[in-house]
Amino acid sequence: MNLAVRDIRHNFGRFALTTVGIGLLLMIVMGMGGIYRGLIHEATLLVDQVGADLWVVQGSTRGPFAEVSRIPANLEDRVRAVPGVAAAWRFVSHTIQREHRGQPLRLVVQGLAWPEDRGEWVPLVAGRALRQAHYELIADRSLGLPLGERLTLGQNTYEVVGLTRGMVGSGGDGLAFFTVSDALAVQFDVPGEATRLERAARRARVENLDLGRVTPLLAERASGPGSELPALAPPQVSAVLVTLSAGADPTRVTATLANWPDVTVYSTQQQKDLLLSGMVDKAKRQLGLFRVLLILISTIIMALIIYTLTLDKLHDIALLKLIGARNRVIIGLILQQALLMGALGYGLAWWLGRYAFPRFPRLVVIEPPDLLLLAGIVLVISVLASLLGIGKAMRVEPNTVLAA
Amino acid sequence: MNPPPDSSHAIVTENLTKVYGHGNTEVVAMKDVSLRVGRGEVIALLGPSGAGKSTLLTAIGLINPPTSGRIYLGGELVMDAAKPKVDLRSFRRRHLGFVFQKANLIPFLSALENVQVALEINATPPAVARCRALELLAYLGVADRANNLPAALSGGQQQRVAVARALANEPGLILADEPTAALDSQRGRQVMELFRRVAHERGAAVLVVTHDHRSLDVFDRSYEMEDGRLLVEAKPLTPSF
């Protein structure tokens, strides 16, 4: 006969309510672990998906994710000339927040190096890759833009032609893939008036230069679009990505590029480490702290409720001692209740989590090792929680049955 | 001088004294109590309130160690002053049965389970314990309420379940402290007669603290206590049946 279960049946309401409470707390503990895993996953997702071997960024910066990096787009031609480089392409990534249909829309503008890169590598769940050099985009589902939706950014309107799932930036905002030139247009979209003023200023600068005076053609070009002035144009892209040819020695290529004074080179792993150490690390510590606190709170709540359940049974425990029950029976009664509460709470947390976590605004990744670890923790806190009650039960004298 | 205790004695106490508290609050609840109860005897313990009856009963029941004196149960020395000579809990489990004024049933167990638990803590397999508990409830006339929780039983029914629990492990000694105080006189008498039946059918000694003078004829002998002392055996009881 199991005394623990029979007592619980008798005190079902209180036990069930506490178990639900513990379950919800454990669900949050579980969720926080999952959010942390999700952060790591999201932070490194793009770096993994892009599949570059090396990242060339602005000199002495830790860009393009951890901080802003600006390098001239034509750097990719210089990189291509380095022995061992199979391909190099420009990388543009920046986050914008605009209005769409009256709602704020935050998205990571991601440039694809058209025409070599049309986004065929992007895992699509609907639609297609880019087919033209302008006015198309592939959007992540989390942005809530359906296929065929028209999105106005600056002076241009772009059409959603493909949808992805789970493609988000390190901040959790959905990615939108444009061609690089569209991505830049979105970023550097300036009103006509600003362009006219800039051209006038440029013209004035050229006219004041010797070079401008001896080559009137230059002055003429200075009043044209900035993109036709390679030497004068501002730095444009975030990074240049490199894939190495088969058999090339990455350290040698890295060493060559690292000698250039205007850039810094990172391997993909270094790029990931930058992301994790900088942006994710604080979040990790914060979440970790919360988890410890919640586990502590769960333990205290469990201990208190097991203790009060034990206090309610103190007379019965004294009676059991009186009729000669071994301590094992009494400890078993209390410990089993604590373990049952922990196990049911854990089960509830897991079950609720399966429904709740996918609805969280950011990715929650629940992994079996984390689940196992939490199960171990729950086991430990259940045992700890029962100690208070067990201590009380051990001290009660059998003759207290006769009192009152 | 009395012969040394042997196994024909259910209870032998030698000069039991119990002092509660110390200094100003000192109470001598029991003083030099020596008594002998044979196997199969049914003994009443009488006396005014505060005389020390419960103190003596709980001392013999090994839940309230005396300050000095010795207790032999079944001829075995079990308490030497406040020092246990055996594992008290295991001794209680195997040899003693308790009934109190209140039934003290475990509220979350059914009548049947309240009896069964006493058997199971004494290493009886659950299936056997269940059968035996049902038999006992039938013996006490409460088998039809076996699956009710104590709260659903009347006082008399609860007390009979408590008696069944006390009998479960076929103890050599049953100790009862005012077992019928909460019952009407008819029910009270039934419980007393039950003790007599158990003692005589099973050879168990029964020591009952009681104020109920109407059922005294049920007992083989009676002792009376006053101010912590055991008076010489009270009036010889006339057999009633």
Ligand SMILES: Nc1ncnc2c1ncn2[C@@H]1O[C@H](COP(=O)(O)OP(=O)(O)OP(=O)(O)O)[C@@H](O)[C@H]1O
């Ligand atoms: N735990 C205790 N601490 C201090 N004094 C106690 C304690 N238990 C009993 N006493 C005292 O010991 C004396 C004997 O008490 P006991 O309970 O044995 O009396 P009793 O004969 O059973 O009385 P009643 O018929 O009222 O139950 C009383 O004076 C009582 O106040």
Ligand SMILES: [Mg+2]
């Ligand atoms: Mg008393």
